[in-house]
């Protein structure tokens with residue numbers, strides 16, 4: 249059985265390999281807008297892609313925290329689901345977005361993507377989805 253820390257190592261490794269391909273902002277948002285075209289106009293203020301880049305950087309940091317120490321990422325995701333409602337982003341798009349990030353990691357890793365990474369990302373997506381679906385759920389620390 250794969251332990252959570254083994255998953256964390258696989259996720260971080262895939263993020264590191266993907267980062268070698270350079271800035272993934274354009275690729276991630278191209279895939280997102282292909283899957284959810286109605287999201288593109290919501291970034292009308294973002295004429296230089298700075299918001300998209302900043303958002304993606306926060307998402308990568310949050311994923312690393314989420315699979316690791318989980319000091320803030322679970323609460324951040326819950327908060328962002330609520331605050332993004334103000335940008336007309338429905339919660340369901342968060343699930344799409346995380347799936348898009350996973351798909352782009354796979355593409356960017358190319359031949360270095362492994363079945364273990366795939367399985368770790370699938371578990372991560374399912375875990376993230378809980379916080380997207382339950383923004384009001386209070387997580388108690390053990």
Ligand code: HEM
Nearest residue numbers: 287290291293299302303306307325328335337341342345
């Ligand atoms: C955990 C997931 C997410 C995090 C941490 C996050 C974080 C952020 C942050 C920090 C900003 C402000 C960036 C800045 O002003 O420099 C932002 C803006 C924005 N986000 Fe997200 N975001 C997330 C998911 C999403 C998703 C799934 C969408 C759907 C496409 C989305 C759409 C937007 C839009 C449209 C803006 C721009 C609002 C504006 O015009 O100021 N976000 N996000």
